Amino acid sequence: MEVDKVVRLPRLSRVAVCGGTHGNELSGVYLVRELLKGRKEVMEKEKKNEVEEKEQQQQQQQPPSVLAVLANPRAVEQCRRYVDTDLNRCFTHAALKGPSSGAVPYEVIRSRELNATLGPKGGPGAVELVCDLHNTTANMGLCLIAYSDRDWICLHIFRHLQRQMPDIPMRYIHFDVSNKETYSLDSVGKHGFAMEIGPQPHGVVRSNVYAAMKAGVQHMLDWVCFFNSGSTFEGEYVDVFTMIKHIDYPRDSETRNITAAIHPRLQDRDFCLLRPEDPLFQTFSGETLRYEGNEALYPFFINECAYYEKGIALSLARKRRVMVPAIRVQTEERAQVDEAGVEE
Amino acid sequence: MEVDKVVRLPRLSRVAVCGGTHGNELSGVYLVRELLKGRKEVMEKEKKNEVEEKEQQQQQQQPPSVLAVLANPRAVEQCRRYVDTDLNRCFTHAALKGPSSGAVPYEVIRSRELNATLGPKGGPGAVELVCDLHNTTANMGLCLIAYSDRDWICLHIFRHLQRQMPDIPMRYIHFDVSNKETYSLDSVGKHGFAMEIGPQPHGVVRSNVYAAMKAGVQHMLDWVCFFNSGSTFEGEYVDVFTMIKHIDYPRDSETRNITAAIHPRLQDRDFCLLRPEDPLFQTFSGETLRYEGNEALYPFFINECAYYEKGIALSLARKRRVMVPAIRVQTEERAQVDEAGVEE
Numbered sequence: 001m002e003v004d005k006v007v008r009l010p011r012l013s014r015v016a017v018c019g020g021t022h023g024n025e026l027s028g029v030y031l032v033r034e035l036l037k038g039r040k041e042v043m044e045k046e047k048k049n050e051v052e053e054k055e056q057q058q059q060q061q062q063p064p065s066v067l068a069v070l071a072n073p074r075a076v077e078q079c080r081r082y083v084d085t086d087l088n089r090c091f092t093h094a095a096l097k098g099p100s101s102g103a104v105p106y107e108v109i110r111s112r113e114l115n116a117t118l119g120p121k122g123g124p125g126a127v128e129l130v131c132d133l134h135n136t137t138a139n140m141g142l143c144l145i146a147y148s149d150r151d152w153i154c155l156h157i158f159r160h161l162q163r164q165m166p167d168i169p170m171r172y173i174h175f176d177v178s179n180k181e182t183y184s185l186d187s188v189g190k191h192g193f194a195m196e197i198g199p200q201p202h203g204v205v206r207s208n209v210y211a212a213m214k215a216g217v218q219h220m221l222d223w224v225c226f227f228n229s230g231s232t233f234e235g236e237y238v239d240v241f242t243m244i245k246h247i248d249y250p251r252d253s254e255t256r257n258i259t260a261a262i263h264p265r266l267q268d269r270d271f272c273l274l275r276p277e278d279p280l281f282q283t284f285s286g287e288t289l290r291y292e293g294n295e296a297l298y299p300f301f302i303n304e305c306a307y308y309e310k311g312i313a314l315s316l317a318r319k320r321r322v323m324v325p326a327i328r329v330q331t332e333e334r335a336q337v338d339e340a341g342v343e344e
Numbered sequence: 345m346e347v348d349k350v351v352r353l354p355r356l357s358r359v360a361v362c363g364g365t366h367g368n369e370l371s372g373v374y375l376v377r378e379l380l381k382g383r384k385e386v387m388e389k390e391k392k393n394e395v396e397e398k399e400q401q402q403q404q405q406q407p408p409s410v411l412a413v414l415a416n417p418r419a420v421e422q423c424r425r426y427v428d429t430d431l432n433r434c435f436t437h438a439a440l441k442g443p444s445s446g447a448v449p450y451e452v453i454r455s456r457e458l459n460a461t462l463g464p465k466g467g468p469g470a471v472e473l474v475c476d477l478h479n480t481t482a483n484m485g486l487c488l489i490a491y492s493d494r495d496w497i498c499l500h501i502f503r504h505l506q507r508q509m510p511d512i513p514m515r516y517i518h519f520d521v522s523n524k525e526t527y528s529l530d531s532v533g534k535h536g537f538a539m540e541i542g543p544q545p546h547g548v549v550r551s552n553v554y555a556a557m558k559a560g561v562q563h564m565l566d567w568v569c570f571f572n573s574g575s576t577f578e579g580e581y582v583d584v585f586t587m588i589k590h591i592d593y594p595r596d597s598e599t600r601n602i603t604a605a606i607h608p609r610l611q612d613r614d615f616c617l618l619r620p621e622d623p624l625f626q627t628f629s630g631e632t633l634r635y636e637g638n639e640a641l642y643p644f645f646i647n648e649c650a651y652y653e654k655g656i657a658l659s660l661a662r663k664r665r666v667m668v669p670a671i672r673v674q675t676e677e678r679a680q681v682d683e684a685g686v687e688e
Contacts (some may be wrong), residue, residue: 030602030605030628031628033601033628034628034629079652079653137545137547137548199545201481201543201545201546201548201649202545202546202547202649203481203546203649203650203652204481204545204647204649204652205602205605206605206606206608206611206647207605207606207607207608207611207626208608208611210605210628211608211626257377258374258549261374261549261550261551261554262550262551263551264550264551264552264555267550267551267552282551282555284374284375284377284378284554285378303548303550305545305546305547305548306547308423308547308548309423
């Protein structure tokens with residue numbers, strides 16, 4: 001009976017590691033370039049007749065095939081978040097299937113190219129896992145952001161990273177939107193998440209943030225390798241932060257310019273409980289404005305640069321403990337057993 | 345004889361406080377908007393027949409006339425450093441007097457407008473003092489940046505700010521270029537400096553940085569008021585950091601992409617002495633590159649976002665102690681005495 005408590009999930013054959021979805025979030029840009037360079041070096045090695053040895057290694061370890069993708073090369077070139085529109089909002093079915101004639105924004109065209117390479121979204125041919133690399137100006141440490149709080153692959157990867165990188169503050173954020181509304185690049189994979197690390201100014205790369213991202217990606221790929229090779233991962237509880245609402249800056253009613261900044265006592269305190277009546281903003285003339293909500297919630301994306309234009313000064317989450325079951329890869333033999341229903 | 349040791353300098357009748365010279369350096373943008381709003385409120389008060397009382401106060405205190413200027417409104421609108429070219433490099437005599445037909449970049453046009461309002465540069469009608477507000481992603485605290493290490497007005501203002509704001513790390517940076525080569529907005533005034541505060545990501549406003557800038561500007565205006573009103577400011581020594589050279593990132597010889605970031609042991613350590621062989625960069629593959637110079641120097645603008653495109657990873661300065669003489673305003677009576685040469 002004990003075996004039955006282990007959830008069996010399909011092998012993760014292909015993992016996409018994407019950076020530069022926002023062209024000025026530089027850790028991911030340079031990490032993907034490093035991965036692409038590494039692949040070039042691997043390919044050169046292979047030319048030197050080392051292919052056989054490598055294949056033997058792979059058969060033992062069962063690593064996934066890794067696709068490194070620079071998602072928005074034109075925005076990267078200009079070191080801007082985007083050229084025409086935010087690429088990471090272009091992966092809805094509506095945008096992917098919309099008209100392709102007329103003035104189609106660059107990022108919409110690019111989202112369709114990426115969907116062709118990594119998807120199609122929702123289809124059987126989509127890559128098994130998309131890890132999309134992001135940076136934030138908020139003091140958020142390393143976060144995995146996903147649409148599901150019951151994607152056991154993402155949640156087990158998160159726990160693995162937490163264990164492997166104990167010095168990095170780490171949280172799992174859940175954006176609760178229905179399947180039809182998912183809009184970001186990571187939604188193209190069968191599983192997917194954004195790996196968001198901060199604080200780092202956009203247009204800047206900081207060694208410590210780059211190193212954390214590199215380690216995070218390496219541990220993620222290691223985990224996939226362990227998973228594919230047949231390791232069982234024990235069930236456990238995971239804290240999940242589910243996004244509840246966004247709060248905008250106070251704005252001038254005429255000009256729509258902001259009239260206050262995040263209060264100094266809230267700045268950099270992402271994931272520290274915000275209670276009713278706590279200081280929220282400080283106006284440019286020096287007045288304190290307080291949190292008027294009724295429920296204590298966890299703030300995050302506090303003072304994220306790119307969200308000024310989206311009308312988001314911070315987001316608020318509710319924390320929940322989620323029981324994540326033990327998982328193991330579904331072997332071919334096992335899949336046949338499952339299909340025959342013998343142990344169901 | 346003691347009186348003769350006091351350098352007499354002309355009154356500072358008009359002070360320009362400029363923000364948004366770089367449109368994404370937001371502390372100055374919001375501070376100038378606040379000043380403009382304040383002036384609007386003052387004007388409304390004046391309408392309410394409070395003019396007389398105000399004039400009496402002014403005669404006692406002798407405050408300067410303050411011009412608040414949003415220097416690059418189009419870049420501010422787009423929250424970018426600039427639209428066509430860096431405005432803060434457009435105030436050379438060559439750019440100001442260049443051809444006005446053909447495809448003149450927006451910022452060159454704007455520099456001429458500003459020169460007409462605040463200058464003309466080098467002319468007798470120029471404003472007495474330009475304070476241009478900037479932010480940096482580098483951990484520089486509050487810096488005054490000027491072209492002269494013997495501008496006693498700027499150096500006394502610096503000392504006043506140091507005394508009034510003891511909790512803010514503060515330095516005086518000297519860019520040693522000849523008069524003909526000065527290129528920044530503050531060079532339009534008879535005296536001028538950039539007030540540079542960080543760390544703050546571009547496109548973000550942090551309450552603590554905004555508050556430091558607001559206090560810095562207020563103390564500067566207070567000092568000008570004291571000066572105009574006849575206070576004597578004692579002579580004293582000031583540490584001046586003179587810029588010696590810039591260091592670029594290591595770059596790929598083909599793509600020109602950077603191949604390393606500032607080393608974690610150097611990051612955020614602006615104005616901490618960098619010695620030969622100290623770690624300088626960490627490559628994206630993890631290697632440490634060391635400082636190969638022969639002389640220990642003071643690094644600043646470490647990892648400034650806007651300087652990636654200028655090929656500057658950090659700048660290096662030599663520290664010197666400058667004797668700043670006592671100063672006092674040149675009164676009209678005194679000016680006559682000086683002209684007659686009685687006490688010379």
